[in-house]
Amino acid sequence: MGYHSEIVCVMQNNAFQEFKSCLDILECNILDEASLETDGDNDDCEVTITYEQIKWYDTYEDVDIFNKTLQTLNDLSYGFLRLGEDVGDVEMLGDTYRYGLYVDQRISRM
Helix, strand or coil, X not given: CCCCEEEEEEXXXXXXXHHHHHHHHCCCCHHHHCEEEECCCCCCCEEEEEEEEECCCCCCHHHHHHHHHHCCCCHHHXXXXXXXXXXXXXXXXXXXXXXXXCXXXXXXXX
16 A cells, blocks of 8 residues: 555656666666656657656655656756645646646546
């Protein structure tokens, strides 16, 4: 059990290559747990990193490395959105608008 989050991070391909190289140098394997998608095969393409139902605690070493490495990138080169289980637990970094990331809050009845 525990508290889980949903993560979506979209970045330009060149930013992703830089990001991945830094993670590799630091021997951080957090991308192994992610779903990775690209929207093309050229330098202008975007890479989407998705985690579903992941325990995303800053105290976890891989999460800390991911967050600190992400913050070294130009804010315009990526958008990051984390949605936690609790209402209002949302974290947005980079340029989420540019990459089409937003929270769609709805009322549902069970």
